[in-house]
Amino acid sequence: MDQYLQQALAGDENAIRHITSMHKPRLLVKAYTYMKNKQDAEDIVQETFIKAFGALAQLKEPKYFATWLYKILIRESFFALKKKKRTELLELEIMEQLQLLDQENSEDYSELHNAIESLKKDYQIAIVMHYFYDFKVFEIAEMLGKPNNTIKMHLHRGRKAIRQKLEETMHKPLQQKEIKRMLKEQLLNLAQQYANVPAHYELELEDYHEEGIASFMWKGQSKDEGVFIRLDDKGRLDDFAKTPTKEGTPITEEMKLEIAERLLREQYPEALSYYKLIEQNKKESSTSFKYGQVVGGFPLDGFYCLIEVTDPGEVIHFTYTGYMENPPEMPKELYPTERIINALYEGDWSICAESFNEQYDSVPESGIYTIYESKLLRQAYDAVTGKPLFDSSDERKQSYVPFPNVEALPKKDKIEEIVGINEEWEQYEEESMDDAYEELHWRPKVWRDSDGKSYDHYMQRTFENRVKAKVDKHTKRLNRFIWFVEIEGEAKLSEEECLHIAAQFIQTYYPEYTPYLRVEMKDAEDIEENRAFFRFVVHKDGYYIENEFFHMNISKKTGGILMFLTPNISVEDIEKFERKEIKTIKELLPLKDLKLQLEWDRVYGKTEQDADEMRLIYRIRMTDGAFIRGVNAESGDVIYSLI
Numbered sequence: 147m148d149q150y151l152q153q154a155l156a157g158d159e160n161a162i163r164h165i166t167s168m169h170k171p172r173l174l175v176k177a178y179t180y181m182k183n184k185q186d187a188e189d190i191v192q193e194t195f196i197k198a199f200g201a202l203a204q205l206k207e208p209k210y211f212a213t214w215l216y217k218i219l220i221r222e223s224f225f226a227l228k229k230k231k232r233t234e235l236l237e238l239e240i241m242e243q244l245q246l247l248d249q250e251n252s253e254d255y256s257e258l259h260n261a262i263e264s265l266k267k268d269y270q271i272a273i274v275m276h277y278f279y280d281f282k283v284f285e286i287a288e289m290l291g292k293p294n295n296t297i298k299m300h301l302h303r304g305r306k307a308i309r310q311k312l313e314e315t316m317h318k319p320l321q322q323k324e325i326k327r328m329l330k331e332q333l334l335n336l337a338q339q340y341a342n343v344p345a346h347y348e349l350e351l352e353d354y355h356e357e358g359i360a361s362f363m364w365k366g367q368s369k370d371e372g373v374f375i376r377l378d379d380k381g382r383l384d385d386f387a388k389t390p391t392k393e394g395t396p397i398t399e400e401m402k403l404e405i406a407e408r409l410l411r412e413q414y415p416e417a418l419s420y421y422k423l424i425e426q427n428k429k430e431s432s433t434s435f436k437y438g439q440v441v442g443g444f445p446l447d448g449f450y451c452l453i454e455v456t457d458p459g460e461v462i463h464f465t466y467t468g469y470m471e472n473p474p475e476m477p478k479e480l481y482p483t484e485r486i487i488n489a490l491y492e493g494d495w496s497i498c499a500e501s502f503n504e505q506y507d508s509v510p511e512s513g514i515y516t517i518y519e520s521k522l523l524r525q526a527y528d529a530v531t532g533k534p535l536f537d538s539s540d541e542r543k544q545s546y547v548p549f550p551n552v553e554a555l556p557k558k559d560k561i562e563e564i565v566g567i568n569e570e571w572e573q574y575e576e577e578s579m580d581d582a583y584e585e586l587h588w589r590p591k592v593w594r595d596s597d598g599k600s601y602d603h604y605m606q607r608t609f610e611n612r613v614k615a616k617v618d619k620h621t622k623r624l625n626r627f628i629w630f631v632e633i634e635g636e637a638k639l640s641e642e643e644c645l646h647i648a649a650q651f652i653q654t655y656y657p658e659y660t661p662y663l664r665v666e667m668k669d670a671e672d673i674e675e676n677r678a679f680f681r682f683v684v685h686k687d688g689y690y691i692e693n694e695f696f697h698m699n700i701s702k703k704t705g706g707i708l709m710f711l712t713p714n715i716s717v718e719d720i721e722k723f724e725r726k727e728i729k730t731i732k733e734l735l736p737l738k739d740l741k742l743q744l745e746w747d748r749v750y751g752k753t754e755q756d757a758d759e760m761r762l763i764y765r766i767r768m769t770d771g772a773f774i775r776g777v778n779a780e781s782g783d784v785i786y787s788l789i
Contacts, residue, residue, distance in 0.1 A: 162199060163630065164628075164697075164709070165211075166195055169212065169215055170191060170195075173191045173194060173215065173216075173219055174188065174191050177190040177191050177223060189355065190219060190222050190223050191219065193222050193355075194215060194218045194222055197218055197222070198214070198215055198218055200465075217748065260311070261307075261312050262308065264307070264311055265304055265307055265308070268300050269301075269303060269304035269307065270304070271290070271300075272286060272297055272300035272301050272304055273300075273304040273305070273308070276301055283297050283298055283301070333354070333360045333377060333381065334349075334352065334360075334362065336377065336381055337360065337362045337375045337377060338362075340375060340377075340383055340386065341362075341364075341373045341375050341386065341388055342391070343364050343373050344366065344371075346366065346367065347364035347366050347371065347372075347373060348364060348365055348366075349362065349363075349364055349599060350363050350364065351363035351374075351599055353599075359376060359377065359378055359379060359384065360376070360377045361374075361375070361377075362374070362375050362376075363375075366389070370389050371389050372388065372389055373387070373388040373389075374386065374387050374388070375387075375388075382413045382414065382466075383409075383413050383464050383466065384465075385464070385465050385466070386461075386463065386465070387462065387464075388462050388463075390431070390432075390456045390458075390460055390462055391460065392456065392458045392459070392460035393458055394458035394459070395458065396458060397457065397458065397459045399426075399428070399433060401459065402433050402435075402455040402457075402459065403426070403433075403435060405455050405461065406435040406453040406455055406461070407435075409453060409461060409464065410437060410453065410466075413464075413466065414451070414466060417437075417451065417466075417468075417469050420439050420449075420469040420470070420471075420473075421437040421438060421439055421450075421469065422437065422438070422440055423435060423436070424436055424437065424440060424445050425438075429454075431456060431457050432454050432456045432457060432462065433454070433455055433457075434452060434453070434454040434455075434463070435452070435453050435454075436450055436451070436452050436453075437450060437451045437452075437453075438451075439469045439470060439473060441474060441476060441746065441760075442476035442762075444744055444746050444762070445745070445746065446470060446473060446474075446746045446748075446760060447745065447746050447747050447748045447760065448467055449467055449468055449469050449470055450465075450467055451464075451465065451466045451467070452464070452465045470760070473760070474746070474759075474760040474761075474762075476762070477529065477530045477762055479530070480529050480744075481527070481528070481529055481530060481531060481532035481764070482532075483742040483764065485532055486527055486532055486764060486766075487736075487742070487766075489522065489532075490520060490522045490523060490766065491735050491736065493520055493521075493522045494521070495518045495519065495520045495731045496518070496520070497516065497517070497518055497519075497728070497779055498516075498517060498519060498689060498690070498776075499514050499515065499516050499517070499686070499689035499690070499691050499692065499723065500514070500515060500517055500691065500692040500693065500775070500776065501513065501514050501691055501692075501693070501694055501714065501715045501719065502514075502515055502775070502785060505788070506787065506789050507775060507785055507786070507787060507788060508784075508785055508786050508787075508788060509785060512719075513715075513719055513722060513723065514686070514691055514715065514720070514722075515776075515778060515785065516689070516725075516726065516728055516778075516779040516780065517775070517776030517777055517778060517779055517785060518731050518734070518776060518777040518779050519776050519777075522534065522766075523766055523774055524766075524774070525765075525766070526747065526763045526764070527742075527763060527764040527765075528762075528763060528764075529744060529761075529762040529763055529764050530762070532764075535747075535763065544666055544667070544690075545666075545667045546664035546665060546666055546667060546683060546685070546690065547665050548664060548665070549649065549660050549661075549663040549665060549682065550645065550646065550649040550665070552649045552650045553650070553653070554650070554653045554654040554657060555650055555651075555653075555654045556654075557654060557655070561586065561615060561617060561624060562588075564624055565613060565615050565624070565627045566629075566707065567588050570590055570591060570592075571588045571590055571591065571613065572588065572589065572590075572591050573586065573587065573588050574587055574588070574589055575587070581619075582618070582619060582620075583616040583617060583618060583619060583625055584616070584617045584618075584619055585614065585615070585616055586614070586615045586617065587612060587613070587614055587615075588613045589611055589612050590611060593611050610630055610631070611630065611631055612630045612631070613627065613628070613629050613630065613631070614627065614628055615627035615628075623655075624655070624710075624712075625712050626710055626711045626712060627707075627710050628708065628709045629709070633701045633703055633704055633706060633708065634703060634704075635701065635703035635704035635705075635706075636703070637702065637703055637704055637705060638702060638703075639678075639702040639705055640702075641668075641673060641678050643705070644678035644700035644702060645665070645680060647700050647705055647707070648678075648680050648682075648698040648700055649665075649682075651698070651707060651710070652682060652696055652698075656712070658717045659684075659696070659713070659717060659720075662684050662685055662686055662717075662720050663682040663685065663696070664682070664683050664685045664690070665680065665681075665682055665683075666681040666682075666683050666695070674702075675702070676701065676702050676703055677700060677701050677708060678699070678700045678702060679697070679698070679699050680696075680697070680698045680699075680700070681695045681697055682696040682697075682698075683695045684713055684715070684720060686720055687723070687724060687725040688725065689725075691715070691720075691723075693714075694713040694714060694715050696710075696711065696712060697710070697711040698710050698711075726780060727780075728779040729779065729782065731777070733782075734777060734779075734782035737777060737784055738782075738783075738784065739768050739769045739784065740766060740767075740768065740769075740774075740784070741766075741767055741768070741769050742765070742766060742767075743764065743765045743766075743767045743771060744762060744763070744764060745762070745763060745765065746760050746761070746762055746763075747761055747762075747763045748760055749761055768784065768786050772786040772787055772788070773786060773787040774786050774787075775787060
């Protein structure tokens with residue numbers, strides 16, 4: 147999973163697709179238990195993946211990605227339920243929204259705003275909730291405690307009154323669909339104003355969520371040009387990122403800070419009484435400012451605002467996650483840190499091999515290293531009781547069998563033939579973000595883009611009805627490919643037949659790897675009806691190399707390869723690795739530069755109240771806060787992440 151997460155962090159769509167398909171079914175089940183509604187559950191899962199991939203760089207423990215996903219999903223579920231139960235504050239929020247619309251003073255919509263303001267209060271509420279927030283009639287009725295027919299009557303009379311008012315002031319007849327279009331265009335225009343979208347950018351995503359949240363994305367002419375913005379249910383910035391468009395003389399750091407704080411004050415003035423500036427990071431051509439809610443000197447997990455300002459003074463990133471109105475108090479007494487370190491030293495350690503990259507990890511050169519690992523090393527501990535918080539007792543121990551004895555097939559020369567592209571498909575150009583690999587893309591010749599700009603349309607346009615492959619620019623070898631299509635066929639292949647197909651493919655095009663490969667065994671629950679997944683793990687001198695494997699997905703309907711992924715390491719790296727004399731873990735202890743890092747961690751339990759609970763925890767880190775990967779079994783040096 148670490149490998150897929152790293153690839154997803156780099157924007158690899160294959161990895162994102164794989165992670166999504168792996169976790170989505172269970173997330174949907176979990177979301178349904180909260181929302182009691184299939185559509186709401188799907189919306190929650192969609193929002194969970196958007197936020198997870200958007201904040202993937204902040205994941206502290208890659209091993210616990212699934213737990214992290216569940217935490218995000220539960221939080222989103224609780225927030226959604228809160229919004230649906232906000233009857234007492236609903237009228238105030240809607241009136242504030244009307245006031246917000248007035249403050250925009252848009253010439254195109256001023257008459258519409260005036261018409262809404264002229265309505266009776268009941269009509270105003272029904273109109274804004276239905277057309278601006280996209281709430282259904284029965285939802286409005288439930289929240290306001292009124293019969294469905296009453297809401298329908300308010301909407302009917304409200305629409306009629308608005309039309310009459312607009313026809314009087316604009317001197318032309320209007321249809322009801324024009325009124326709804328104007329309300330949605332108000333949000334679009336508001337987003338354009340916030341983002342200062344260049345005129346040559348094209349709108350690619352325009353999505354209106356039922357909870358009132360609106361998302362937009364524009365793309366420029368090159369791969370580096372783009373804007374993404376999401377507005378909350380009050381039209382305020384929720385998430386925003388763009389490529390710089392403003393040039394000019396660099397301004398001072400103080401001026402950048404003033405720009406950031408002014409934007410935060412404009413969007414969420416109440417947050418400043420809870421926030422403080424906790425991080426200021428000068429980059430090559432910009433500075434990021436992180437505001438957070440701090441208790442006892444430690445930021446509260448998940449409550450912050452991040453703003454990035456370029457040297458000429460342009461805001462290019464804004465993310466807001468809220469604050470706690472009733473923050474926790476610091477514990478009166480903390481668990482002694484030396485006890486946790488002693489428990490770590492006295493606990494169980496396992497030895498394994500893992501590949502590291504000198505660009506990302508604290509190793510002298512890239513390659514495979516023998517390391518010691520401990521579950522306690524990556525644990526989180528309650529800072530009051532010292533109790534480990536993650537239950538790893540149910541982790542499955544993997545088993546492996548030898549690589550099948552299969553014959554190679556006749557080699558195909560062209561990449562298209564290897565991937566399985568036939569005459570019904572055609573190649574199209576798409577700008578690549580990867581300097582090391584050439585990206586190839588195909589779509590059916592009969593494919594036609596849809597006109598829609600919703601999130602669903604965007605995902606269909608981005609992922610469906612296409613095949614993507616990557617070829618190493620240096621070696622010219624196929625690195626990976628994936629089919630984003632529904633494959634139909636009459637065959638009903640077994641797991642064994644699919645394994646034979648996968649092994650033959652590797653034996654044909656990557657025979658130098660096969661002496662070092664083992665097949666990872668699967669449990670019955672991992673076997674699917676229409677496709678088979680396989681991992682061929684790299685093995686050398688008695689060690690399974692962590693996170694180095696061929697991954698393949700075979701269609702049981704056709705026998706076609708739907709997904710193929712190669713290891714990151716070369717055969718030369720594998721051959722270079724040898725079993726060496728290593729020291730016992732006792733000889734390497736105590737480890738240098740370890741520390742117990744205090745931080746606030748959100749508690750996600752079974753009740754709504756649990757979502758607002760925080761606890762203080764310890765994590766074992768390097769003295770500079772770096773994430774620990776393992777302990778070099780030869781030297782005793784702690785290997786840690788550089789990013």
